[in-house]
Amino acid sequence: MTIQVMLGAAALSFTIGLVMGILSCNRLKIPILSPLVEAIAFVYRAVPFYVQLLIVYFVLPDLLGFNLEPFSASVISLGMCSAGYVCQIVRGGLNAIPIAQWEAAYVLGYNNLNSLKIVILPQMLRHVLPAFNNELDSLLKSTAVVSSIGMLELTRMGMNIVSREMEPVPIYLTVALFYLGMSALLNSAARLIEKRISYVKS
Amino acid sequence: MLKVKQLSLRQIIKEISLEVPEEKITLLLGKSGSGKTSLLRCIAQLEKEYTGDILYDNQPLSSLTAQERCQAIGFVPQFFALFPHMTILENCAKSLQLLGESKESAYEKVRKTLDSLDMGKFADRKPHQLSGGQQQRAVIARALVLNPAFLLFDEPTSALDPENTKLFIEILRSFKGKGILIATQDMTFAEQVLDRAYFLENGCLIEEYDGTQSLPLESKLGRFFDKELVKKYLVSPSRELDERVNSPILQQDYAVPRLHGDNTRD
Numbered sequence: 001m002t003i004q005v006m007l008g009a010a011a012l013s014f015t016i017g018l019v020m021g022i023l024s025c026n027r028l029k030i031p032i033l034s035p036l037v038e039a040i041a042f043v044y045r046a047v048p049f050y051v052q053l054l055i056v057y058f059v060l061p062d063l064l065g066f067n068l069e070p071f072s073a074s075v076i077s078l079g080m081c082s083a084g085y086v087c088q089i090v091r092g093g094l095n096a097i098p099i100a101q102w103e104a105a106y107v108l109g110y111n112n113l114n115s116l117k118i119v120i121l122p123q124m125l126r127h128v129l130p131a132f133n134n135e136l137d138s139l140l141k142s143t144a145v146v147s148s149i150g151m152l153e154l155t156r157m158g159m160n161i162v163s164r165e166m167e168p169v170p171i172y173l174t175v176a177l178f179y180l181g182m183s184a185l186l187n188s189a190a191r192l193i194e195k196r197i198s199y200v201k202s
Numbered sequence: 203m204l205k206v207k208q209l210s211l212r213q214i215i216k217e218i219s220l221e222v223p224e225e226k227i228t229l230l231l232g233k234s235g236s237g238k239t240s241l242l243r244c245i246a247q248l249e250k251e252y253t254g255d256i257l258y259d260n261q262p263l264s265s266l267t268a269q270e271r272c273q274a275i276g277f278v279p280q281f282f283a284l285f286p287h288m289t290i291l292e293n294c295a296k297s298l299q300l301l302g303e304s305k306e307s308a309y310e311k312v313r314k315t316l317d318s319l320d321m322g323k324f325a326d327r328k329p330h331q332l333s334g335g336q337q338q339r340a341v342i343a344r345a346l347v348l349n350p351a352f353l354l355f356d357e358p359t360s361a362l363d364p365e366n367t368k369l370f371i372e373i374l375r376s377f378k379g380k381g382i383l384i385a386t387q388d389m390t391f392a393e394q395v396l397d398r399a400y401f402l403e404n405g406c407l408i409e410e411y412d413g414t415q416s417l418p419l420e421s422k423l424g425r426f427f428d429k430e431l432v433k434k435y436l437v438s439p440s441r442e443l444d445e446r447v448n449s450p451i452l453q454q455d456y457a458v459p460r461l462h463g464d465n466t467r468d
Binding site for chain 1: 246247248268269271272275276277279281283284285286287296297300301328330344345348
């Protein structure tokens, strides 16, 4: 369940964060829309994830009149919260690409969308991959918080076993080892991708 | 013919009018900050807030579609700006593909162009695997594949060693039927390719040389060339130094007082 929540949240976060980052980068600012996107990203970052989770699970269904499963609430709140950070990563990555790259694409007849797709995003990805890896790590660890709304994920399972067996030390250490293992896997995968898409092969 | 009429850009360029004919090399000369690069950027449509007209075949460049603009103007920027994640072949072919060419036909055209610049063997390399001169030729190829009527160069020799500068001059001379506009402050290079020239100072057009009149020493252009030459020979004396400073023109103007320490402070 931990992995499911993380993957669902990551898909949401990276999709929304990418769009938000593109809309708030210096080169593609759109009046009204870009400041609005930046404001939303700020709210996602400023409000603690736990509070966002409680709002999505308890407040939104009340206000809008629908029921939300703990899994959906976890994925939505974690995904949105992380999108605020991904937006900043993407914005920073895009702003770091020299303006000359945009201009070179323009004089060769690329429109903004093609410039972004063919020239800018592939370069940006190489710059921001370590930061994306960080964000994914952080997502993985934040899944522990969703146990508070009744999600049976890794930490909650550990807590349940502890209350049954009354052996906190080995059980919590095992839980920590699981997180460590998953994090190590993510890191190795990210390193592999980094190496694969690097311009300079070592 | 490319015509610039009464062009102004904020406080950088002030009411400049000039003409760039086909089959000629036109130079934009002037010191750093004189507005050469900004003028080129306006013509390449990278600056859009200018006032005045830039006409290609009597049509405003700003009204052309992206495809028409690419076929009118090719721009080679000072720092090349090759796309680092693509091979040279992809760098050159992508724009053709975007204009509707098939991948095979685009690659074939690019390979021909690269071969003509002696760059065929580097087609599958990435930009960081090339030297400065090779990167420049790759950028020239990238501009040439779109077959523009005019090519603009911004300080093309600033990153080149003498050998590559020589090669670049040969390439320039091999362009048939294209109008070339070069912004440069490299006077030794300028001397070798000059057909026509405009001299800029503080964003204003001070003088023009149409290639037919003689270049009087007392003119801005004449002085600019000579001063640069004298500077060069003062910094790195060579066998030619004596020949240069003994020329009556330079003696009279700059060389003798400076060389003998006989300047105005004494």
